[in-house]
Each structure stands twice: as structure tokens, then as C-alpha cells.
Amino acid sequence: MLILVVGCGNLAIFHIAVQLGEAMDRKLAAILAADVVGYSTLMEQDEQGTFERLRAGRKELFEPEIARHHGRIFKLMGDGLLAEFASVVDAVECAVALQRGLAERNSSFPEDERINVRIGVNLGEVIIEGDDFYGEGVNIAARLEQMAEPGGVYVSGKVAKEVEKKLAFGFEPMGERLMKNMDEPVPVYRIKLLGAPEIRSRRRRRKSYMPGAAAAAVALLVFAAGGWLYFNFFGAPASANVPSIAVLAFDNMSDDPNLGYFSDGVSEDIIAGLARAPDLSVIARNSSFTYKGKPTDVRQIGKELNVSYVLEGSVRKDAERVRIVAQLIDAKTGGHVWAQRFDQSGSNPMALQDAITDRIIGAISSDTGQLKRSRYSEAWSKDAASLEEYDYYLRGHDKFMQYTPEAMEEAYQIWSEGMAKFPDSALLKLKMGFLRYARAVNGWSQDTAEDLRLIGELARQGMSSDNLSPLERKMGHWLLAYANLVERDFENALREAEAAIALAPNDAFMVGTLAEVPAAAGDIDKAVSWTDFGSRNDPANVILALTKGWALTIGGRYRESDEAMKALGDWFATIPLVRAINAVNLGEVDEAKRHVKKALALDPSWTAEKWRTATFVDADVLDRQVSNLIKAGLPEK
Known part of the structure; x- marks a missing residue:
């Protein structure tokens, strides 16, 4: 069926990653988290020189040191980086080598020109999503890094226990620390970085090269300040x-x-x-x-x-x-x-x-x-001749989010015009896919079968484009979740929904609206959890109460569903239709008939056959719903 407003807009937030982990691969890994401190003064003093040292230093220390210790960088973000190692010994040795290398290079610079890095290392279970990792193992490493002093390495108790008899340097206990999203405090240790002066005296480096480990992270800081260095180094679309x-x-x-x-x-x-x-x-x-x-x-x-x-x-x-x-x-x-x-x-x-x-x-x-x-007004202020791909996206999205049949058609015209101007645009293809889905499931389509067919086609065309931006990747997984829902492949639909949320775990709107996917897959608790997260962090989005009610109805929790939807009123035809299903199952047939009359007053086109076409749940559940609606007085055809 549906009810949902669909669209798109926005270290993983751990509690979301945990929710998603059930359907993802996991493994034990050592995670090294590092970030740069003391950056702004260096850039102010010598921006061009810093750029040159970044480029050289990245090749000299950062990449080869992690590779030499059998590690792999899997994320560069903000002012930090994350790397994974199969061996915790390799991870700790790499952390120490990086800090010693940085200390050596910094010794050639005045104190106010030095770039320092802090590092955290943890051993724990991680959730695998493509080439990325999430979960407790990553979360704790990031927290340890934030605790460390510039030039220091902090490790968890698990790491210290695993390597203390295998490595030459010592560990200083820093006590137990309570970390976000952890029920129990984590034992924290600081590595005693001894021997750095001797190493520095044996391995001299030229002044002109900046620390390699700092290079990649600072490159992202430079992106924050100006943008162009990020593209130069990493080519991120x-x-x-x-x-x-x-x-x-x-x-x-x-x-x-x-x-x-x-x-x-x-x-x-x-x-x-x-x-x-x-x-x-x-x-x-x-x-x-x-x-x-x-x-x-x-x-x-x-x-x-x-x-x-x-x-x-x-x-x-x-x-x-x-x-x-x-x-x-x-x-x-x-x-x-x-x-x-x-x-x-x-x-x-x-x-x-x-x-x-x-x-x-x-x-x-x-x-x-x-x-x-805020961005809508900027897009609408431009004349048609100067509109770019992103402007078409924003203009159409503004109309789309009004969520009426009339506004939806305006969005269709805007995106059609944009696609004629930018025929290879993954962004506009994906948005058009969302529109096709919304039209079909809400009964606004002039050709439901065609709209449903095009959802998957547009999703896969969009995702096949080269150099997708992070926004387009998120949208692609989101739309593929709906495409698989339409195709009644609930397992893959849930996998795509989780992939979308992993890319933007704080997008309360997306998390809440995607709850229909686990509901259709039979995981009602997960669906309720997603809608609760969405409502808590996007309280103005009343449609999420409908999403939650729909999930509870699928799960046979009819009284809870009706309570969740009661405050919504009857401004959208599917609200009284869902409440009619609840009422029939609660033995309140007369109440169910009143709900159906309200629905038909809002949209007389609804029939049991139309409900069957626009609703994507288990076949037995759908049969029961259709039977309930006919009993409540909805015409069969």
C-alpha cells in the first residue's frame, strides 16, 4: 500500500548501526582511529607549502606505514581517518610507528608549525557494509582517539591485554571511562611512547615533508577550509x-x-x-x-x-x-x-x-x-535558463514534499524538464523513481502498472552511473528498497533499506519512512524502532505515526495501531482505511464501516482491487486485509 512520504535529502552513530547489524556481515577487527590537532595556524602561515608537504607526506609515511603493517584505510572523514587491521599487534605497532614518525618530522619545525595527531586503537566486532565498517569496534576506537593527547595513543583494555606481552613498550592505565552508547565503562590505557629520540637520531628526514599520517586527515581539513585540496587528493564526487x-x-x-x-x-x-x-x-x-x-x-x-x-x-x-x-x-x-x-x-x-x-x-x-x-528559495529564485541539475532536484523536491496529487504532478513536470536537459543525471532518475512509487502506492497513478515497472528500472539505471555522489548512493539504496518491495523480494528490500540508513543514520525522515520495509518483511519490532527514532528526531513529521500504525497493523497489533493513528485525523484516505482493518479485527464492524465511508469521501477511487495492487506485504497478510476491507464496505472493484 502506501502511506509513506518518500524522498531523500541527508563515524556511524552506533545505536543505529547496531540495529542494522542483524542483517549484515560481521567480523573481529583491530580498528585504528586518528585525527589531526593544531591545524589552522599552519594553514594561515603557509597554505601552498602545506599543500606540498601534504602531498609528499601522504606518500612517504601515511600510506606505506599502514600498508607495511598489513592495514587498510577504509574511511577518510572530516579531520580524521579510520583503518582496519587483521592483527591487533600490527595495529598497535603501526600507531606507535606513525607517532614516532610524526615526532621526527615535527622536530624540524618550529612548535607553532607542527601538526600533531592523536590515535585510538580498539579490538572489537565490526559490521561490514561494502568497503566500510560500523559498530562497537569502530565506535570505541573513535572515542579513544578523542581522549588521547596530541602525539599520544590510547587503547582499550582488550587491546592492552592482547598485546602487552608481545610488544616492547608499556601501557599506563587511565582508568575506566564511560563511553556513549555503552552500558559498561571501558578500561583505557595510554601507550608509553619510549625510544622516540633514539629513532629520530638514526632516521633523519627533510624538513619539507609533513607527517604522512597527518596528510590524509589534514587533506580533509583543507577541504573543509577551501574544498579544492580534497578533490585533488581523493577525487570524491x-x-x-x-x-x-x-x-x-x-x-x-x-x-x-x-x-x-x-x-x-x-x-x-x-x-x-x-x-x-x-x-x-x-x-x-x-x-x-x-x-x-x-x-x-x-x-x-x-x-x-x-x-x-x-x-x-x-x-x-x-x-x-x-x-x-x-x-x-x-x-x-x-x-x-x-x-x-x-x-x-x-x-x-x-x-x-x-x-x-x-x-x-x-x-x-x-x-x-x-x-x-532554506535551499528551496535559492532554487526558485533562478530563471529557467540558468537552472542546473541540483536546482531541478530541489525545485521538484519542494513540490514532491507537499504530497498531494497536484503537487506531485508539478514535481513530475519539473523533473521531466530536468532530465531532458541532463539525460544522464542519476540524481533526477532516482527522484523520478520515488515519484513513480508515491503515485502508485497512494492511488494517484494514471497507469499503476507502468509506474510500478519503472521504479526498479530507474533505480538500477541511477545506481549504474559512474562516480555517484554520497547523496545519490543513499537515494539509490533507498529507492532499491522500494523496488524490491514492489517485486515482493522482502529480504533484499530490507538489505537495501539498511544500506541506505547506514549511509545517513541521522536522517530521521528517511529512517522513519523506511520502516514499512521491515514491516513488510515481518520484523515489526524493527519497524516500530525506526518510526520511533524518526518521530523522536523529526517530531513535526506526523506522517510517521501513520507509518508506525501501518507496521503494527501488519503485525496484528490492531489496538496499538489504532492508538498510534488516532491523533492523525482523517486528512489522508489511507488513514481511515488502515483503521478500518484494525476495527474489523477488533470486532468493531460498524466502526470499520464508518472509517471506509470517510476514506471514500476523501478519495472515491479506492477499491479492494486497488488496495491489492498498491500494497506490498506477505500474500496471506494482504488477503486478510482485502477481506477485512470488503467486510467494512469497500467496493471490490
């Missing part, structure tokens, strides 16, 4: 129209000045979450945090960091309550795009931090978020 944002360090407004760590943690989590949005470029922490504690002119920051938007805010925490005020500002005009206050109570500071940062990320980067809305 992205649209020049993708908005960019800098998240400033949130102000600590608590009575206790020592709670600055909490406000910094909120800011860093927002940066990490926004960095997972495929259609958003996020400035690295080391660039945006240079303004911490200083008077700020947002327009000047926008020029210096080359960003379209700036997010700033404040944190006030006392006892078991935290209040965060966030505001999004247009960096060109200085005008406020959006502002909101978030309040949360609880005894676990990590949970407080998670709850609010997830809501802020959803409000900004979700498919219904503030950045997408």
Missing part, C-alpha cells in the same frame, strides 16, 4: 551546490565552568552527525573550534571558512537537566534561518547528550530539515 556548514563550539552557560567538556562534546557530536549527511559539507572541528571563546561575526566566519551556514548555540547543565539553544545562521547575510530550544532530563550525561544532539542533527539535515527548506 560532490556537487558544488551542496551546502556547507560550520558548527562553532557551543558556549557553556552552566554555573560550573568545568562543564565545558559537556558543551564541547555536544558540538563535536553534532559535527560528527552532520558529517554523515550525504548532501552536506561539514567543516572539521579543528577549523570551527578556532573561534571558541572569541567574539564572532558570522559573516566573517563564513568568508574565512567558505561556508554557507553557521550553527552556534549554548549549553546549560545542572543536576539532571540540560538545556541547549541552537541557531542556524545564513553566513552570507547574517540572517537567522532557524532557532530552537531543547530540554532534556535524566541522570546519564551521555544519554542526555545523545538525545539532544540527535534531535538537532535531525532538525537541520533531515529530508524535512531546515537546510533543505
Whole structure:
């Protein structure tokens, strides 16, 4: 059937990765996480020289050292990198070798020109998604790296226990640390990096080369500041129209000045979450945090960091309550795009931090978020002759999200015009696939069979394009989930849905609307979990209550479904139709008949045959639903 608004817009957030892990491959791996500190001054002093040292250093130390220790870099993001090793001994030895190499190279530079790296190493289970990894093993490594001091290596207790008798250097216990999304604290150890001076005296390097391990991560920092170095190094596809944002360090407004760590943690989590949005470029922490504690002119920051938007805010925490005020500002005009206050109570500071940062990320980067809305006006302000591929996408998406038959046809005309101008556009092909799906499942199609046929065709055409952007990859997996749903291949539909969410785990709109896929596959608990995540982080999206109700109806939880949908009203024909199914199964046939009358008043074209054509669930479930609707008075044809 359906009900869902479909579309697309935005280190993996661990709790989502765990939810997805059931259908993905797993393995035990040693994960090395590293990021660069102390970057901005170096770039200000000698941008061109830094670029040259980055390029040379990447080849000299970073890539060969990890390769020599049998590792593989699987992610470069923001100001950091992640690598995996089959051997935890290799991972730790590599971390130490990198820090020693960096120390050697830094010795040739004045202190204010040095680039330092901090590293975390963990041994744990990871979830495999293509060439990428997610899960606890990655999450803990990233947290260890954030704890480490510049030039240091922190490891988990598992790592220390595994290698302490196999390697020559020692480990200093740093106590147990509570980490986000972990029920139990993790033992943390710092590696005693002894012997570096002797190594430096035996292996001299030229001053002109920067640390290789820093090179790749700093390359991404340079992308944050200017953009072009990123493409030069890594050739990652992205649209020049993708908005960019800098998240400033949130102000600590608590009575206790020592709670600055909490406000910094909120800011860093927002940066990490926004960095997972495929259609958003996020400035690295080391660039945006240079303004911490200083008077700020947002327009000047926008020029210096080359960003379209700036997010700033404040944190006030006392006892078991935290209040965060966030505001999004247009960096060109200085005008406020959006502002909101978030309040949360609880005894676990990590949970407080998670709850609010997830809501802020959803409000900004979700498919219904503030950045997408802000971009609509820019697209509509252009004349037709100057429209680019991304403008057509935004214009059509603006209409599509109004979710009426009339607006849907306007989106169709916009995207058809765009496809005529850009016939190879994967972006527009995928969006047209979403439109075909929406028309078919909501009964708005003039040719349902043709629309359903084209969903899979457009999805596979789009995904076959070369050099897909992160946004297009996310959209492709999302649309393929629907294509497989239409083809009643529920197992592959769920796999594609999980792949889409893995690419943008903070897109509350997408996570919530995709819940119909696990529902159709029979995993009702997962479907409810996804809708709850979507509603929690995108509370204005009332359609998710319908999605949740639909999932509960499929699972035979009719009373729960009706409670979830009761507050929606009867503005959309499928709402009373789903409630009619619930009522029949609860023995309330007269109530079911009233619901069907409301549905036909909203859209008289609905019949039992049409329901069967537009609903994608198990055949036995569908037969029961059709029988229920006929009993409630829906015409058979």
C-alpha cells in the first residue's frame, strides 16, 4: 500500500548501526582511529607549502606505514581517518610507528608549525557494509582517539591485554571511562611512547615533508577550509551546490565552568552527525573550534571558512537537566534561518547528550530539515535558463514534499524538464523513481502498472552511473528498497533499506519512512524502532505515526495501531482505511464501516482491487486485509 512520504535529502552513530547489524556481515577487527590537532595556524602561515608537504607526506609515511603493517584505510572523514587491521599487534605497532614518525618530522619545525595527531586503537566486532565498517569496534576506537593527547595513543583494555606481552613498550592505565552508547565503562590505557629520540637520531628526514599520517586527515581539513585540496587528493564526487556548514563550539552557560567538556562534546557530536549527511559539507572541528571563546561575526566566519551556514548555540547543565539553544545562521547575510530550544532530563550525561544532539542533527539535515527548506528559495529564485541539475532536484523536491496529487504532478513536470536537459543525471532518475512509487502506492497513478515497472528500472539505471555522489548512493539504496518491495523480494528490500540508513543514520525522515520495509518483511519490532527514532528526531513529521500504525497493523497489533493513528485525523484516505482493518479485527464492524465511508469521501477511487495492487506485504497478510476491507464496505472493484 502506501502511506509513506518518500524522498531523500541527508563515524556511524552506533545505536543505529547496531540495529542494522542483524542483517549484515560481521567480523573481529583491530580498528585504528586518528585525527589531526593544531591545524589552522599552519594553514594561515603557509597554505601552498602545506599543500606540498601534504602531498609528499601522504606518500612517504601515511600510506606505506599502514600498508607495511598489513592495514587498510577504509574511511577518510572530516579531520580524521579510520583503518582496519587483521592483527591487533600490527595495529598497535603501526600507531606507535606513525607517532614516532610524526615526532621526527615535527622536530624540524618550529612548535607553532607542527601538526600533531592523536590515535585510538580498539579490538572489537565490526559490521561490514561494502568497503566500510560500523559498530562497537569502530565506535570505541573513535572515542579513544578523542581522549588521547596530541602525539599520544590510547587503547582499550582488550587491546592492552592482547598485546602487552608481545610488544616492547608499556601501557599506563587511565582508568575506566564511560563511553556513549555503552552500558559498561571501558578500561583505557595510554601507550608509553619510549625510544622516540633514539629513532629520530638514526632516521633523519627533510624538513619539507609533513607527517604522512597527518596528510590524509589534514587533506580533509583543507577541504573543509577551501574544498579544492580534497578533490585533488581523493577525487570524491560532490556537487558544488551542496551546502556547507560550520558548527562553532557551543558556549557553556552552566554555573560550573568545568562543564565545558559537556558543551564541547555536544558540538563535536553534532559535527560528527552532520558529517554523515550525504548532501552536506561539514567543516572539521579543528577549523570551527578556532573561534571558541572569541567574539564572532558570522559573516566573517563564513568568508574565512567558505561556508554557507553557521550553527552556534549554548549549553546549560545542572543536576539532571540540560538545556541547549541552537541557531542556524545564513553566513552570507547574517540572517537567522532557524532557532530552537531543547530540554532534556535524566541522570546519564551521555544519554542526555545523545538525545539532544540527535534531535538537532535531525532538525537541520533531515529530508524535512531546515537546510533543505532554506535551499528551496535559492532554487526558485533562478530563471529557467540558468537552472542546473541540483536546482531541478530541489525545485521538484519542494513540490514532491507537499504530497498531494497536484503537487506531485508539478514535481513530475519539473523533473521531466530536468532530465531532458541532463539525460544522464542519476540524481533526477532516482527522484523520478520515488515519484513513480508515491503515485502508485497512494492511488494517484494514471497507469499503476507502468509506474510500478519503472521504479526498479530507474533505480538500477541511477545506481549504474559512474562516480555517484554520497547523496545519490543513499537515494539509490533507498529507492532499491522500494523496488524490491514492489517485486515482493522482502529480504533484499530490507538489505537495501539498511544500506541506505547506514549511509545517513541521522536522517530521521528517511529512517522513519523506511520502516514499512521491515514491516513488510515481518520484523515489526524493527519497524516500530525506526518510526520511533524518526518521530523522536523529526517530531513535526506526523506522517510517521501513520507509518508506525501501518507496521503494527501488519503485525496484528490492531489496538496499538489504532492508538498510534488516532491523533492523525482523517486528512489522508489511507488513514481511515488502515483503521478500518484494525476495527474489523477488533470486532468493531460498524466502526470499520464508518472509517471506509470517510476514506471514500476523501478519495472515491479506492477499491479492494486497488488496495491489492498498491500494497506490498506477505500474500496471506494482504488477503486478510482485502477481506477485512470488503467486510467494512469497500467496493471490490
